[in-house]
Amino acid sequence: MNLLLAQLAVENTTYRFDKPFTYIVPEALRAAVCPGVRVTVPFGSGNRTRVAMVLALQEAEQPDSRLKAILKTLDDEPLLSAEMLELVPWMKSRYYCTLFEAVKLMIPAGIGYKIVNRYRISAAFKDYDRTLYGDLEWQIIQQLSNAKQGMTGAQLMVKLGIDEKCDALCGLLEKGIVIRENAASRNMGDATSKMICAVPDFSGTLSPKQQSAFDTLCDVGTVSVRELSYFTGVSTAVIKALADKGAAEIFEVERFRRPKLSAAEQNALPKTLSPEQARVAQEILRECDAPEPSVALLYGITGSGKTAVFMHVIRHVLDAGRGVIVTVPEISLTPQTLAVFTAAFGDTVAVFHSGLSMGERMDEWKRVRSGQAKIVVGTRSAVFAPMQNLGLIVMDEEQESTYKSESSPRYHAREIAKFRTNYNRAYCLLCSATPSVESYYMAKSGKYQYHELLNRYGEAIVPDVRLVDMNSEDLYRGKPLISMALARAVSENLEQGRQSILLLNRRGYHTYAVCRDCKTVVSCPNCSISLTYHAANNRLMCHYCGHSEPAYARCRSCGGELTFSGGGTQKAEDQLREAFPEARILRIDTDTTANKYALEKKLAAFSAGEYDIMVGTQMVAKGLDFENVTLVGVLSADQSLYSDDYRSNERTFDLLTQVVGRAGRGRFRGTALIQTHVPENPYLHLAARQDYARFFETEIRFRRAMLYPPFSDILQIGFVGEKEETVRLAAEEFSARLCETFSRDYPTLPIRLLRASAASVSRMGGKYRYKIIMKYKNTKQFREIIASLIIAFSADKRFSAVTVYADPNPDTIL
DNA sequence: TACTCCATGCAA
DNA sequence: TGCATGGAGTAA
Numbered sequence: 109m110n111l112l113l114a115q116l117a118v119e120n121t122t123y124r125f126d127k128p129f130t131y132i133v134p135e136a137l138r139a140a141v142c143p144g145v146r147v148t149v150p151f152g153s154g155n156r157t158r159v160a161m162v163l164a165l166q167e168a169e170q171p172d173s174r175l176k177a178i179l180k181t182l183d184d185e186p187l188l189s190a191e192m193l194e195l196v197p198w199m200k201s202r203y204y205c206t207l208f209e210a211v212k213l214m215i216p217a218g219i220g221y222k223i224v225n226r227y228r229i230s231a232a233f234k235d236y237d238r239t240l241y242g243d244l245e246w247q248i249i250q251q252l253s254n255a256k257q258g259m260t261g262a263q264l265m266v267k268l269g270i271d272e273k274c275d276a277l278c279g280l281l282e283k284g285i286v287i288r289e290n291a292a293s294r295n296m297g298d299a300t301s302k303m304i305c306a307v308p309d310f311s312g313t314l315s316p317k318q319q320s321a322f323d324t325l326c327d328v329g330t331v332s333v334r335e336l337s338y339f340t341g342v343s344t345a346v347i348k349a350l351a352d353k354g355a356a357e358i359f360e361v362e363r364f365r366r367p368k369l370s371a372a373e374q375n376a377l378p379k380t381l382s383p384e385q386a387r388v389a390q391e392i393l394r395e396c397d398a399p400e401p402s403v404a405l406l407y408g409i410t411g412s413g414k415t416a417v418f419m420h421v422i423r424h425v426l427d428a429g430r431g432v433i434v435t436v437p438e439i440s441l442t443p444q445t446l447a448v449f450t451a452a453f454g455d456t457v458a459v460f461h462s463g464l465s466m467g468e469r470m471d472e473w474k475r476v477r478s479g480q481a482k483i484v485v486g487t488r489s490a491v492f493a494p495m496q497n498l499g500l501i502v503m504d505e506e507q508e509s510t511y512k513s514e515s516s517p518r519y520h521a522r523e524i525a526k527f528r529t530n531y532n533r534a535y536c537l538l539c540s541a542t543p544s545v546e547s548y549y550m551a552k553s554g555k556y557q558y559h560e561l562l563n564r565y566g567e568a569i570v571p572d573v574r575l576v577d578m579n580s581e582d583l584y585r586g587k588p589l590i591s592m593a594l595a596r597a598v599s600e601n602l603e604q605g606r607q608s609i610l611l612l613n614r615r616g617y618h619t620y621a622v623c624r625d626c627k628t629v630v631s632c633p634n635c636s637i638s639l640t641y642h643a644a645n646n647r648l649m650c651h652y653c654g655h656s657e658p659a660y661a662r663c664r665s666c667g668g669e670l671t672f673s674g675g676g677t678q679k680a681e682d683q684l685r686e687a688f689p690e691a692r693i694l695r696i697d698t699d700t701t702a703n704k705y706a707l708e709k710k711l712a713a714f715s716a717g718e719y720d721i722m723v724g725t726q727m728v729a730k731g732l733d734f735e736n737v738t739l740v741g742v743l744s745a746d747q748s749l750y751s752d753d754y755r756s757n758e759r760t761f762d763l764l765t766q767v768v769g770r771a772g773r774g775r776f777r778g779t780a781l782i783q784t785h786v787p788e789n790p791y792l793h794l795a796a797r798q799d800y801a802r803f804f805e806t807e808i809r810f811r812r813a814m815l816y817p818p819f820s821d822i823l824q825i826g827f828v829g830e831k832e833e834t835v836r837l838a839a840e841e842f843s844a845r846l847c848e849t850f851s852r853d854y855p856t857l858p859i860r861l862l863r864a865s866a867a868s869v870s871r872m873g874g875k876y877r878y879k880i881i882m883k884y885k886n887t888k889q890f891r892e893i894i895a896s897l898i899i900a901f902s903a904d905k906r907f908s909a910v911t912v913y914a915d916p917n918p919d920t921i922l
Numbered sequence: 923t924a925c926t927c928c929a930t931g932c933a934a
Numbered sequence: 935t936g937c938a939t940g941g942a943g944t945a946a
Contacts, residue, residue: 113934121933122935129934152933154937175934905930926944932937 111168114141114178116160117196117207118151124902126206128163128197132177141165141178143193144186146221148179148292157290159221161211163193182292187215189494191531198527201891204898204914205517213517214492216473217466221292225272228258230287244268244276252286260293302358304347305330310355317342318350325356333358338699339645341656381420382566385413388559389420395557396421396500396535397428403526403536405506405551408561409570409798410541410769417561418502418537419452422483426453430499430534431476432483435490435521437508440731443708449485460486460493488513491524498532501525505730506538506547507762509919518915522547541769542762542800545807546818552804571740571771571778573796577787578744587683589675594741594781595687601739602691602720606776608739609732610684610723611767613747615651615697616640616676625668636871643678644699653873680723680743688721696724729767735774740767742782745792752868753920754816757791761803764795815860817917821886823894824879824918826867829910832876838910839864839878842901846880849897859884868922881921 115128131149133141141147143162151158157179188196192214199210229252238246247268252259261272270277280286306325314322321340325331328339333347351358381389388406395402408414422432436445441461449457458472458481475481477494484493488511491501503511503525511521522538529536538547538556551558564570576593584595589612601608618641621630631638632650639648641659649656661670675683681695694714701707707727714722715734722728748760764782772778784792794803812819825842829835843864850859860883867877884890898912 116934118933120935125933125935127934131934149934152935152937153939156936172934903931923946924944925946927942929941930939932939933935 111171112138112141113166113168113175114147114162115164115166116147116149116178117163117211118149118160119158119208119212121206121208122902123204123206124899126200126208128207129160130172130175131160132171132175133165134177137178137181140181140184142186143190144188146182146187148182148221148223150176150179157223157292159223159292161188161196161208163196163207182221187219187494189496191528192492192494194531195524195527199517199519199524201888201895202523202886202916203517203519204895204916209517213489213519214494216469219470219473221294223290224293225261226258226289226291227252227261227264227277227286228255228289229253230284233285235285242276244270244274245280248276248280248286258289302333302360303330304333304336304351304356304358306356307354310353312353312355314350314353314355315346317346318353318355321346321350322355325350338656341645341647341658381416382413382563384561384563385417385420385565388561389417391559392417392421392537392557393424396425399533401529401533401535402557403529403538403550403555404557404559405543405547406537406539406559406561407543407548407551407800408539408541409564409800410766411564411570411773412541412561413565414504414539414541414561415448416565418504418539419448421537422500422502423452425500425535426456426482428499430497431495432500432502433490433493433495433498433525433528434483434485434502434504435511435525436485436487436504437730438487438510439727440505441485441487442711442731445731446485449483453483456480456482458484458493460484460490462487462489488521491521491528498528499534501529501534501536503536503538504540506540507542507544507758509759512917512919514919516913518913518918520917542765545758545804545811548800548804549808549818569772569777570798571768571780573768573780573782573798575787575792575796576781576783578783578785579787581783584687587687589680589683589743590687591781591783594743594783597739597779597781598684598688598691598721598741602688604738606738607714607717607719607734607736608721608741609728609734609737609767609770610680610721610741610743611726611729611763612675612677612680612723612743613725613763614640614674614676615642615678615699615725616649617643617678617682618672619674619676621648621670621672623663623666623668624671626663626666628663628665630664630670634871634874635869637869640676641672642699643682652869675743677724684721684723691720692718694719694722694724696722696727698725698727701727726763726767729763729770732770733773734770737770737774738772738776738778740771740778740780742767742780745782745784746786749786749789749791751922753922754811754814755920757807757810760791761795761800761807764792765798765800768795768798815883820860820883822917822921823882823884823886824915824921825882825898826913826915827878827910828875828913830875831909832871834907835876835878835910836864836866838901838907838912839880841904841907842897842912843880845897845901846882849893854889854893857884857890859890879921886916 112133114131114133116131118129141162143164145162147160148157149160196207196210200207251267264270281288321342324340333344336347337344350356406414425432446459458476476484479496484490513519525536550556576591581591581593584590584592598608620638621641629638632655634655635650635652637652639650642649646659647656648659663670677695677697681693684693694710748756768780771780827835827839862881864878864880867879870877894914901912
């Protein structure tokens, strides 16, 4: 009888030695092992048990003696379809990730098995003589003798406070008294947020830190653990200790709920399409029904009703019996968004979102795979939904950077969408009011289909936008964040009982503190970045690594007085309160909306007219739709304009266009004021006029001249490590090898290599960062060269303390 | 001679 | 990453 072999993606491999591993399928498992099923296998010289995914099966004549056999299967039926199994190696080659990293994206987190160590007393062990063992050893023996099932490493940690690698345990293992086994165990639990409330009559002793946390807690009542940690600056360990001492209670609440059908009814979209919408929808349907797969860009100015159009298309595809995936950026996956879909499509909608509990995530995943759900709505990872017979993928706001993964596998959802569109002979619809330059270029050059909506739906008209020159404009009563012009507009708006939205894309109170005498900037101990002063908790905080310490007034190095400057949202809120004492002001940023419900509640309250002014970070800039908002103010448009990143123009244009589009979505004409110190900057004027076409013309010329995407692909190779010198050397060495390889072996390949340099935030979380930027043509040959260079490099002992990664078309190249 | 420690290399 | 292997060094 022939031998059956399986190609497996094994978990916990490193990129250096990752590849499909071949295992023997034992006779007994022949029926159960098939592609897409997970198995456990012995791996490595110690034959430790690991989870692996079956990628493919093959027959073999003669058995190779080096091959090991599969231990058992973990699934009764395949988790991955042929399509997904094909996508796995595709992703490995493009994103320089391991096979199993790709697999993990495609299966719901709750379904994951983890390999855990279990310890139990050897059956042969009889020698219960206390005098033979040390205290700790004896405790371990006692504990394990009592546990029939044995104990996991984690359980031992909890009971005895010992590490799995401690001497006592290792000693017992060596003597054969304790036996270690490892087995796959299901890791299921619920993604909830931890809330904490004080036990008021608590009368024990507390450490100073615990006391301060306790006092705060008594003042505020119930808060999330995260918020408490923000306000008091203590670590979660301190908070936990508080609960252990009985001073507080920690409980969990579900973070996310599916909208009820009844609530959804109110959010139904208008049933009728405008003539323009109907015409575009018809065109799209025609392409959609064509047998060939295609990608299309739907450009529609803000308020033109793109949603209504693609809902129409979705309906059509569903009616034809095919499945639909809709992706939205993180920020716009709100209960309102879901309600729109639930209202239109009822129970056939499944939701993919990081806020779901693991159980829910798994349920939704199964509903999709089984075909009960025909439409998936979710964020980036929803493009991997196990939809059979996929007919349509809609990407709303396709330019959003949340579609690009910032950790391995560093994929872009748009690329995965295109792969699936081709595989399924389906249709991919990219939607945006400010498309990415790359997508618009593809549409203009005929690689994508192109459709546009140029009129606002209903009576809404495009807002009137003005730039306010902060160099010449008088400030309102000495308030540096608010100009006279903006103050007048806000006050008029208040008088008319309308609402205003103000954008300031920086959190905190003061964004900068510097010593008057020695000019030292107060910066994070772990990152090369200045600390932001937060008035809400009187602390200095790092927005990169989360470091936080109590604020102080005197310079740490010379004792001089600190000068605080730079305004964030907290300061803006303060100044607005002083300027408009009668106005009801709402601040929205990640500090005020630590949990999901807080944001929901606040937006609902604003929508109900309980506030007059909303001031916030980019959270307020996108996707919100409030009838009564007629004024939008951008407090400072300047931050993103002068960074070196090649996408900064695009980002500025996008943000401004979007936020301006929040004004006048109802019956009244909207106004927008953009405050800037550089009123001559052309991109501000283009955004003010909402002139995407001209923006594109300007930008594409720059991209062509500089050979940036879409005229080349970019690869960033990043180096991270503790010692700056080593990291720098690693980057330089890699750069040298790159040059050498390309000039010696592939002199004909077009490539531009930029010198290795420190990342713009050169230190983050205590680690130094360097990068190499390359402009090249993303071909198979090129990718293979890079992959082999990375593998060779990570084998170099000199740089073992440096991690290398490759990021194709990164979101930023800073 | 026996044993520990660490650098090295490999994973099916 | 994590484990086995073996050579170097050390103690007896």
